[in-house]
Amino acid sequence: MALEGRSAVIIGGSGGIGMEMCKHLLSNGLSKLAILDINELFQEIESDIKRCNASADVVSIKCDIANKSNLSDVICNQVYTKFGYIDLLVKSVAILDERNPNRMIAINLTGVINSSLLALKLMSKEYSGGRGGTIVNVSSIAGLEPSWMCVYAASKFGVTGFSRSLADTQIYNRTGVKCITICPGKTDTGLLKQFHDKENSLFSRKESKPTDYDSQSPSVVAECLLKAVLDGENGSVWIANGGKTYKLELPENQFLNLIAGKQT
DSSP: OOOBTOEEEEETTTSHHHHHHHHHHHHTTBOEEEEEESSOOOHHHHHHHHTTOTTSEEEEEEOOTTOHHHHHIIIIIIIHHHHSOOOEEEEOOOOOOTTOHHHHHIIIIIHHHHHHHHHHHHHOTTSTTOOOEEEEEEOOGGGTSOOSSHHHHHHHHHHHHHHHHHTOHHHHHHHOEEEEEEEEOSBSSHHHHHTTOGGGOSSOOOOOOGGGSOOBOHHHHHHHHHHHHHHOOTTOEEEEETTEEEEEOOOOOSSOOEETTEEO
16 A cells, blocks of 8 residues: 555544654655544644655544544544545554443444444445545554453454454455554553553552563554555554564464355
8 A cells, every 4th residue: 555645544643652653654655644532632743743744634633432423523524525535544542441441442442443434434445436445453462462451451352353353355355445453562652651550450460660671662563554554465463562563474263264155
């Protein structure tokens, strides 16, 4: 997917990872960018992002991913109407609050599902004017392996499972929309601090201090996004961990085998 002449939506674009994603996409030729976030961008932040590509059309819109009607209005009525098309949708938004599972699932998982399905309809070749596109959902390494943050892991396992399932060959053949998953490891964001705040945890745990292990810069995750968007095939899962980015090699389904549209 070449970025020149393309439009993208980044949900969670004012966060540490989201901002780096915006900068990387614009620096590599993206023409139109809508930054959606529950927190409105300050003028200086927006100006900093625009400097990556002065000719690009960049807008920021307040949006609550957990509010389906607000999400639909922003994506379908505001961004799509302004840009005329959406080529790329990226979700980079998550919270960590183990003591409030409903809120965390609503933001980390349900919001990802709702925004993906909205974008899929707009991008789909089955939809009037649709020409295909790419959806990228940011999960976590905690969405691949068990974590002592049980509810957070459940939300991220859900993102990984939903994204890989949305990439089903039959869905892709009908819609022309790729779905790709990115799984970051420990990254220098506000979310990392929340892992060590006892008020966010259901279970006490003895562990090293946050400074006792290495974490990576948000730019590593943004570089992973760029690789995935430019080179990633439908259904691929990408890792950004320990400062390295690579595609995860996954085995074929062991229990579910889709043959001629039937599950055997």
